[in-house]
Amino acid sequence: MQHFPIFLSVKDQTIVLVGGGEAALAKLRLLTKTEARIVVYATEPHADLVRLDAEGKIKLVNREFDYGDARGARRVYAATEDELIDARIVAIAHDDGVLANVVDNLALSDFITPAIVDRDPVTVAIGTEGAAPVLARAIKADLEERLPSNLGMLARLGKAFRHAADALPMGRKRRDFWADYYFNEGPHVAARGEDAVNDTLGALLDKHIMSGEEAGRVDLVGAGPGDPELLTLKARKALDKADVVIYDRLVAPEILELARREAIMINAGKEGFGASTAQDDINAMIVEHALDGHHVVRLKAGDPTVFGRLDEEIEAIEAAGIAYAIVPGITAASAAVAQIGQSLTKRERNASVRLLTGHDMKGFCDHDWRTLARDGEVAAIYMGKRAARFVQGRLLMHGASPETPVTIIENASRADSRVIATTLGELEPTMTTADLKGPAITFYGLAPRHAAKAIQSISRKEASQ
Template identity: 65%
Template sequence: MQHFPIFVALAGRRVVLSGGGEAALAKLRLLLKTEAHLTVISPDPAPEIDAWEAAGKVQVIRRPMEPGDATCAVLFYAADEDAAEDARTTQLARADGALTNIVDNLGDSQFITPAIVDRDPVTVAIGTEGAAPVLARRIKADLEERLPTGLGTLARIGKAFRKVADALPMGRKRRDFWAEYYFDAGPRALTEGEDKVRETLDALLTRHLDTSEKPGHVAFVGAGPGDPELLTLKARKALDTADVVIHDRLISPEILELARREALMIDAGKEGFGPSMSQGDINALIVEHAQAGAQVVRLKSGDCTVFGRLDEEIDACTDAGVTWHIVPGITSASAAVATIGQSLTRRDRNGSVRFLTGHDMKGFADHDWKTLARPGEVAAIYMGKKASRFIQGRLMMHGADPATPVTVIENASRPDQRVVATRLSQLPATLTEAALTGPALLLYGLAPRAAQTALDTLSEQEFA
């Protein structure tokens, strides 16, 4: 991030602009929405600038800029539409202590003016650091469609009510009050006029001042395989309202960034055959925060109902009288198989698929290897990297074809995703050579689509 976004207080402060043509007019139309004292310096200002001067909206100096003209200015805009003059006026403004912007010259500007969605006093600023102005305009248009025009009115009325609402204790009670106002009661009341909105605020405050404690709650949320775009809308909503997020080691940083900034983030990471927080400690953490009245999100990689020890955590909540609900996520097997262009089941190949774990609490996990060794069987094997030699041995012992395809997907759906295709006979050696460091899922019986097509063609030729 080369430009740090801030909102500068301009009420009653000086902003100077050099220029009187189209570039100056474009900036002034935006600046006139502020409460700044605007000074325009131009030997030949456009008629619109003259009209604004007559209306008392700007002060105009009708000559080229001179030293001292930007004294006490917070911001300065060079909009002379001439590179040499822009450079000259900018140098003068910097000598006077103002932050400077040269229109359409990102490299020589000290600050930039973003695209703005105006729902005064709600303002959304969009910047791309000059990389994609078209994209900024598209985002602006999308936001303008989504944010109702009445949002500014609600915010203005709410701002005047903030001192009264301070009677609510900091934290969830106050957040719940404002959330209900802005997203439910307020918009409905606004359809009947501003007076109705004020009545609604009074009634809301009375109800939220009720001293009875709102109980805590736990949402068991599947975070998906890692790509934040694969997070469900319901999961995103849970993160937006969480007071505490207790997350697994494999949750991607991009997803953790979606939680509220004020939320307490607790890493409850587990690592197979490595250092881990005990399940008992995790259960105790969940219950402790929920009993303290927090809205807790227990964030698990993939789908929380698949190899996530979910039942143990639910039992802990139930035993403690804590309410809970489950938000399923996209499991890693679905993301992995999509990566290689395959499906987990296919007519005339396999009518079922097994989800297996490579190890359990006792070590390497045993399964029905005899059934899985039959031709055409497919399995998604979680946590199978370190158990690969064990898995290979069990399958081949029960007659599995050594040439059975196995595809290993590391960091499925993430930017650093890797796909390693091999055969059962070469599985441990391939994994050693690949030196995978991230979470990996083994797709037994499936090759990437191009390779699978070639294998199917060979099989048909041999049969013929």
């Protein structure tokens, strides 16, 4: 991020604009919405600039911008549409210690002005660092359509009511009051005018004051395989409300970014055969924060019900008498099999599929290898990187064909995902040679669809020869 977004206080401050044509007028349409003093320098001002000066909305100075003119200004905008003149304006601004922006010239600008959705006092700023202005305008248009026109009134009345809302304690209780106002009651009565909204605010405050302290709760949430777009709506809402997020090592950073900014973020990562947070410690953290009255989100990669030690955490939560809910996520097997264009089950091939783990706390896991070794069986093996040679040996020992297709998917659904097609007979050394760094899932009995087609094509060619 080259440009850090901020909202700058400009009330009663001077903003200088240099230019007298259409570019200057376009910039003024935004600047005149502020409470700043706008000073415009133009040698040949457009008639609309003269009119704005007469109306007292700007101060028009009919001469060239020169050294000393930026002194005391908050910002300088150059809009002459002449690169040499604009560069001189920037130099003058810098000489007075003022940051400058050149319209449509990112290289000369110290800052950029984003696309803005105005629901005063609610303002949404959209920036693309000059990379995609068309995209910024499209996002702006979408938000303009989504945000109701009376949102500004709700925010303005809410701001005036903030001192009264201080009767509620800081934290979740006060947050719940404002959420109730902005998303439930307020929008329903806004059409009836400001008096109706003010009456609603008073009634809501009384209701929340009388409701007493709310107990903490826990949401056991599946973060999915890593792609933020595969996160469920329910999981997204839980992250919006969380006071505390206790997350696993494999949860993607992009998903952690979706948590409420004020939430306490706790890394409770586990790593196979490496440093880990003990499960008892995780249980204790969940219970401690929930008993403090917090909304806790226990965020697990994939689906919490699949190899997620969910039962251990539920038992600790229930023993403490804490309310909880399970929010399922897309498990890695579902995301990975979609990525290779296959189905976990197929009519006349396999009527069942096994989800296996390569190891547990005691070491490598034993399974029903004899049944799995039969033709047509399919299994998704989680946490199988270190267990690959063990799995390979057990299956071959029980009669599985060395030619059985095997697919390894690293970082399923993510931008850095890798798909490695091999066979059971070559599972090792393929797994070791691949040098996998991220989480991997291994499909026994499935090949990527494109790879399967390539193999068939090669076979047909060899047969014709």
